[in-house]
Amino acid sequence: MALRQSLGLATRDYFHEWQISVCFVLALAAVLGPMMVLFGLKFGIVGSMIEELREDPAKREIRPVGSGRYDRAWIESLRKRDDVIFIVPRVRSIAATLEVQSDRANRILPLEVIPSAQGDPLLPPGSAAPKGLGEVVLSASAARKLQVSVGDGVDGSLSRRFQGRKERVHLPLTVVGVAPPRSFSRDGLFASVALSEALEDFRDGRAVPALEWEGEAAEGERHYTGFRLYARSIYDVAGLEEGFERSGIEVRTKAADIETVRRMDRTLSAIYWSIAVIGLAGFSLSLGASLWANVDRKRKELSVLRLVGFRTGDIVWFPVVQSLYTAVLGWALACAIYLAAAWSINLMLAPQLEAAQEVCRLLPRHYLIALGLTLGASVLAAVLAGIRAARVEPSEGLREI
């Protein structure tokens, strides 16, 4: 009962003295708002860089330098590793080309053949992967130049000099997909590993019975000169690179880029947190000081409440309720300041950004964390000040000048 009275009176007092309450709210928002902007910037900048790294499969690629000699068993052993999400063997690059022609475009386009399989990170997840010897996925630029789309047929051809004669063979291909422009920018053709092997066999003068291409019989185990390998995540790249280097395979990765961003994240985090800790300390002090001063200012009125018989506990509620108002209103104002600042920062930098990228960004939980911190700090300050006020002998407070 008395508790409810206390809450009601505290509310009345808070809004009666609205000028002073507004000052407290402004003082709080003036510290909290910029801190939120600061964190929004840190989170937005680093967040979008990390996101970019994560989303761009090229950043996870590990490619061998020069040509080596890898057998199928070695490739399989890599595929079983946890930190490898995709690996296919590559044939000699000189053999990995195909001239392609479509009915619509009257030109013959030489295409780079990229061995692919289900789960290829360069192909959109869930889209068809080329299978067998008759399916291909075209890169966006190749599809455009050939004026074909999914479902169309194209004619692939390749030639060799065999037993002194120049030979050319044709094979009918179906376009089962078109890769997005950002995953492969040149004119390319994603083919199954089997098809890429067939092309190499033909060029080497070997027979490909499945396509009725004649030649010498294949002998011995096949060796590959390279592979396409993607790490599971950007964080696995450095480890894999180290492993390859140790076994004498020189590879090229984006590990340096990744490390740069991660270092930047750490640096920015360190800068941010040092500013945040200082800011938070200043914020708690200013909030605590103003609430403390407020309780001091209210000592006479609080003494009157004690004189008419409010219990100590009810008295402590009085400043607590008022500081809760200050905390919530100040937080709301800080959010408004943040939103306005973030909006204008993002607008200002929009031309330099890709679509949907934001420089200044907060998640809903960040707002809640800010609210929690504010409430915690203000309630603590108010309780301490309130207890102090309640400790003072009522007669002292009453006789205050």
Next chain:
Amino acid sequence: MAEQEERKPIYELRDVVKKRASDSYSFSLRVPSLRIFPGEKIALIGESGCGKSTLLDMLAFVLQPTSCEEFVFAAGDEPEDISAAWRRSRRNRLARLRRHHLGYVMQTGGLLPYLTVRENMNLSRRILGMKKDDTVDELAEELGLSRHLGKLPSELSTGERQRVAIGRALAHRPSIVIADEPTASVDPFAAEKIMALFIEMVEQRNITVIVASHAWRHIKQLGLRRLAHHTRRSKDGHAAETVVSG
């Protein structure tokens, strides 16, 4: 007198001492024996600084005595041992006694600036959860405050504020009203009127009243019992002791 002896005193104090000391001056108030009976009207008259507020604050349980032999308050059903409550820091118990049995009119102020006159007068009733009735309106009528019920204290004159304070002290029908120079801040003519009205109102309601004042002449015709006291000062002027009894 015999009639009074049969009834139990509301206040019973024995050897209650309050010492107050600052750097160069020490003041002590000693009450060898004081009994106040229900319905009594007590006046505490004395010059400024003789310890009136000190005694009243102790009687209102807002000031802790330095030492005390016996301090019993018996307005409720059970006599309360105030000295024990202080010793054990039972502040909420003292607050409860104030809430139920006490009205206090301060020398100045004591109104909550954010509440209207009506709400200020109703404050004690609200804390006690008393039902809404016309008590406040009747009191306001008697005190000549009907026109001001909706105003905030800052919009009132000093004399009007004192009358609001009197209204608040009476609204919850306490057993005792303590008034510390309730009319000190108004002009003598108004002071006399307000004091007369106040005494009349407590008389009607059969409330025990203890009033402090520095001028006997305002109240001598109101039929109050005057507490005997005398103040002794040390020769060097650094110490004073007031002894009150009655």
